[in-house]
Amino acid sequence: MKALAPRTLDEALLQLTQTPDLRPLAGCTDLMVSEPEDRRDWSGVLDLRGISELRGIEWRGETLEIGAVTAFSEIRDSPEVRQSFPALAEAASRIGGWQIQNRASLGGNMANASPAGDSLPVLLVLDAQVVLVGPEGKRSVPYRDFHLGYRQTALGPGEIIGWVQLPKPPVGATQFFRKVGTREAQAISKVVVALLASVSDGQISDYRLAAGSVAETPVRLTEVEESIVGRALKPEVADLAGHLAAQAVRPIDDVRSTAEYRRFALAQVVRRMTLQLVR
Ligand SMILES: Cc1cc2nc3c(=O)[nH]c(=O)nc-3n(C[C@H](O)[C@H](O)[C@H](O)COP(=O)(O)OP(=O)(O)OC[C@H]3O[C@@H](n4cnc5c(N)ncnc54)[C@H](O)[C@@H]3O)c2cc1C
Incomplete structure (x- = not known):
């Protein structure tokens, strides 16, 4: 059976109203690997790519x-x-x-x-x-x-x-992204980190930190943010941010990494990102 392939959003919404449990499909890079080949049934799939x-x-x-x-x-x-x-x-x-x-x-x-x-x-x-x-x-x-x-x-x-x-991000804010995997490419992250930060008059005025692979969902590390905002921009702040980030998360051991390594890697990445603000 073929997937439904609507050409407009209205058409897709009509199909979803009639059958709310249709499975949306976009690039299929997750869907394809989640279903064993012999069990793939495209009749319940709504292909969004033509919209x-x-x-x-x-x-x-x-x-x-x-x-x-x-x-x-x-x-x-x-x-x-x-x-x-x-x-x-x-x-x-x-x-x-x-x-x-x-x-x-x-x-x-x-x-x-x-x-x-x-x-x-x-x-x-x-x-x-x-x-x-x-x-x-x-x-x-x-x-x-x-x-x-x-x-x-x-x-x-x-x-x-x-x-x-x-x-639109605040004027002058710096953004960072870093993923830590087994290889440089084609690796699922052991830890993935994003930071957006601003500095004014030598003080950290905005500090938004989030990480993935360290809890059940991607998390915004608000306790770390609150501890760092308002501090004078010094190398010690980078150490503190890394330390607090490692304490704030609940990683697990799995096939890709130990919880201990995830905490360690997170602390190092956050520290280095924050140090780049200092330089
Ligand atoms: C070899 C390989 C390497 C990969 N590497 C990475 C990587 O480095 N980092 C990473 O993050 N991921 C990686 N992935 C995972 C995957 O590519 C991503 O998660 C990708 O963004 C999924 O998008 P898709 O369009 O292919 O989703 P699909 O496979 O089409 O759908 C994925 C899920 O989302 C649902 N869905 C899709 N679109 C919508 C929508 N608009 N509304 C509601 N539900 C929707 C589907 O029903 C399904 O449940 C990798 C996958 C493979 C196969």
Whole structure:
């Protein structure tokens, strides 16, 4: 059986109203590996790739809107993203290899809801909003409220992710992204970190820190942020930030890493990012 392949959002919403448990499909890079070949049944699948409204990157006033089906290669190469959201461009360029980046979508990374999804800590520090669309209409959810638990999201029956909205970051803020994996490419993160920080008059005035692969969901490390904002910019602050970050998370041992290494790597990455503010 073939997947349903609507050409417009209205057509997709009609199909979702009639059958709310249809499984949305974008790049299929997660869906393909999650289902053994002999059990793949495309009849319950709603292919979103032909819906042009859900693809593209565009400024709407002070907000950059990215369609959920937009592939990471488009995000990686977008002048708008590279200029205003370099951490997201960097994350996009670190997801899988080029073949994966050409297919994998931002919406798929979010809906797949892996704690190791590389774009997700970036969305947290950028204070992204997610526009969900379904049979009841549109609703906007702060991205920090989107992941409810391990592999759980705020998506309701028949709802899909439509767009991600990124408010323009504060002028002068510096953005960082770093993933730690077994290899430089094609590795699922042992730890992934994003930071957005501003310094004014020698003090850290904004410090937004998030990490993935260190808890059931990607997490914003608000206790660390609160301890660091307002401090004078000195190397010791970088040590403190790394130390506090390692204490704030609840990583697990699994096939990719031990919890102990994850804490260690997180502390080092946060320390180095913060030191770059000092220099
Ligand atoms: C070889 C390989 C390497 C990879 N490397 C990385 C990596 O380095 N970093 C990383 O983060 N990930 C990686 N991944 C995982 C995967 O590529 C990403 O999670 C990707 O973003 C998924 O997007 P997709 O468009 O392919 O989603 P799909 O596979 O099409 O869908 C994934 C899930 O999201 C749902 N979904 C998709 N779009 C929507 C939508 N708009 N609304 C609601 N639900 C939706 C689907 O129903 C499904 O449950 C890798 C995968 C492979 C196979």
